[in-house]
Amino acid sequence: MDRIRSRRIAKRQERAIDRAWHSAPTQAMRDEIAIFAQRRPI
Known part of the structure; x- marks a missing residue:
């Protein structure tokens, strides 16, 4: 679950x-x- 959340946050920051x-x-x-x-940080 944390991995999904962190991936979503990373994509949001990237955008x-x-x-x-x-x-x-x-x-x-x-x-x-x-x-x-x-x-x-990634």
């Missing part, structure tokens, strides 16, 4: 990061979001 990346106004902000996404 939120993707939306933020696509709506970022500058390339520098996209770079920051990409760095954040790479460093987040």
